[in-house]
Amino acid sequence: MVLDWVQNDLxxxxxxxxxxxxxxxxxxxxxxxxxxxxxxxxxxxLFGKEKFMGQCRKIVYAFNPPRRANIILHIASKTNKTFNxxxxxxxxxSAIIGVLCFIGxxxxxxxxxxxxxxIVGVTNVIPVFxxxxxxxxxxxxxxxxxxxxxxxxxxxxxxxxxLDGNVIGPMILGDSxxxxxxxxxxxxxxxxxxxxxxGMIVGVPTFAVxxxxxxxxxxxxxxxxxLPVETEHYNEKxxxxxxxxxIVPTEAVKKEEMEDADSSTK
Numbered sequence: 001m002v003l004d005w006v007q008n009d010l011x012x013x014x015x016x017x018x019x020x021x022x023x024x025x026x027x028x029x030x031x032x033x034x035x036x037x038x039x040x041x042x043x044x045x046l047f048g049k050e051k052f053m054g055q056c057r058k059i060v061y062a063f064n065p066p067r068r069a070n071i072i073l074h075i076a077s078k079t080n081k082t083f084n085x086x087x088x089x090x091x092x093x094s095a096i097i098g099v100l101c102f103i104g105x106x107x108x109x110x111x112x113x114x115x116x117x118x119i120v121g122v123t124n125v126i127p128v129f130x131x132x133x134x135x136x137x138x139x140x141x142x143x144x145x146x147x148x149x150x151x152x153x154x155x156x157x158x159x160x161x162x163l164d165g166n167v168i169g170p171m172i173l174g175d176s177x178x179x180x181x182x183x184x185x186x187x188x189x190x191x192x193x194x195x196x197x198x199g200m201i202v203g204v205p206t207f208a209v210x211x212x213x214x215x216x217x218x219x220x221x222x223x224x225x226x227l228p229v230e231t232e233h234y235n236e237k238x239x240x241x242x243x244x245x246x247i248v249p250t251e252a253v254k255k256e257e258m259e260d261a262d263s264s265t266k
Contacts, residue, residue, distance in 0.1 A: 079209045082177060086205040089173040094124040096172075097164050104156055111145045112138075120157070124164070126200045128188055131161045177208035 045052070061069045098121025105113040116138040123134030135157045143150030177184070184204055191203020219229045227246050228234075241247050 075209070075213060078212055082208050082212075083202075083205045086173065086177055086208070087202075090125050090127070090201075093164065093169055093172045094121050096168055097121055097124045097160065100160060100163075101157075104160065105153070108149070108152055108156065110142060110149055110153055112141055116141070116153075126188070126197070127204050128185055129192075129200070131157070131164075135161075177204055179204065179208050179211060183207065183211065 057073060060072050064072065098117055101120045102113065102117040105116060110116065119138050120131075120134040123130045126133060135154070139150055139154050139157070142153045179187070187203040187207035188200050191199030191201075191206065193199070195203075222229050225244060227240065233246070238246065238248050
C-alpha cells in the first residue's frame with residue numbers, strides 16, 4: 001500500500017508541483033526580461049525622440065499633399081497631448097488618492113491597510129467606475145473582519161471620492177479630454193466592452209481624439225457654408241433657409257417691423 005501510494009499519488013503530485021513551479025519561475029523570468037527590454041527600448045526612444053519625430057514628419061510630407069500632411073500632423077499632435085494629459089494626470093491623481101487612502105486607513109486602524117490602499121489606488125485610474133470597482137471588494141474584505149470598520153471604510157471612501165471628484169481630479173486633469181460626462185461614460189462602456197480593463201482606461205482619450213476629429217470636420221463644413229459653428233445657435237427656433245442662410249426668427253420679426261415702420265413713414 002505504501003509503495004502504491006508513493007508511485008501513484010506522491011510521485012504524481014510531486015511531478016505536478018514541480019511542473020507548476022517550473023512554469024511559474026519561467027513565467028516570472030520571461031516577465032522580468034520583457035520589462036528589462038522594454039525599459040532599454042524606452043531609454044533609446046527618449047534619447048532619439050526628436051530625430052524620430054523629424055523622420056515621421058518627413059515621411060508624412062513626402063507621401064501626402066501639404067494640406068493633408070498638416071492635418072495629419074495636427075491630429076497626431078492633438079492625440080499626443082490628449083493621451084499625455086489624461087493618462088499622466090490620472091496616474092498622478094491615483095497616486096495622491098492612494099497616499100490619502102493609506103493615511104486615512106492607518107488612522108482608522110483598518111485591517112489589510114496596504115492591500116486595500118493598492119486596490120483603491122490602482123482601480124482609481126479607471127474613470128467613473130474605477131472607485132466603485134476598487135471600493136466594493138475592499139469593503140467586503142473589511143466587513144468580513146469587522147462589520148463596523150467596514151461601515152467606516154465605506155463612509156471614508158465616499159468622502160475621499162468626493163474630494164477627488166470635486167477638488168483633486170479637476171485641479172490635475174482640468175478639461176484634458178473636452179468631453180461631457182455622458183461621452184466619458186459612453187467611451188468607458190464601449191472601451192470596456194471591446195477590450196476589457198485596458199479599454200476602460202484608454203477608451204476616454206481615444207474617444208476624445210475621435211470626437212475632436214469629427215468636430216473639426218463638422219466645423220470645416222459649416223464654415224464653408226458660412227453657417228455658425230457654435231452649438232448654442234442650433235436651437236429649436238433657429239433654422240437654415242432654403243437659400244442656405246442662417247435665420248433667427250427674432251431678427252426676422254424685428255426686420256419686418258422696421259420695414260413696416262419705414263413704409264408707414266413714407
